Amino acid sequence: MATYSSALAANLRNPGYLYSFAPENEPGDDEENPVSHEVGSAEHDELPYRVELWNAAKNGVEQVLAVTANASIGYAAYYAATREHPDRYVTLRHKNNFVSRWNGPAN
Structure with missing residues (x-):
């Protein structure tokens, strides 16, 4: 190694x-x-859960914050991302389906 x-x-x-x-x-x-x-x-194909941080216009993913095979770990990473970026659009996906979305404050 x-x-x-x-x-x-x-x-x-x-x-x-x-x-x-x-x-x-x-x-x-x-x-x-x-x-x-x-x-x-x-x-990499065996890791279906993704936590994504979207750009300010919410029209594209700016950064993939986490990729995992485990739903619990994916949700924990998503929860941490919503606390780390409270004013940003954050999503948790399973393959191509949205599991959860954080839109951030509207003001």
């Missing part, structure tokens, strides 16, 4: 990849070849 610093350096050279991190001196540690997974792999 790659150390944090070596994987971070590789990530700066190759954006668009996710890395796994482990403590140094793990059996099978190979700093020259960090374990990477392309974004959008099968792993």
Whole structure:
């Protein structure tokens, strides 16, 4: 497995990849070849719950705050996002369906 610093350096050279991190001196540690997974792999498809922060015009997602396979964790992340961004439009989705929406204050 790659150390944090070596994987971070590789990530700066190759954006668009996710890395796994482990403590140094793990059996099978190979700093020259960090374990990477392309974004959008099968792993990512198995995570149907998404917490999304929308732009001010509410016409597009500005940032995906959380992605999870578990509904309870998804709702916890959604609840935290509504407290962190009380004036923004925040949604919790399961695949393409809205589970919950936070519109923020109207004034």
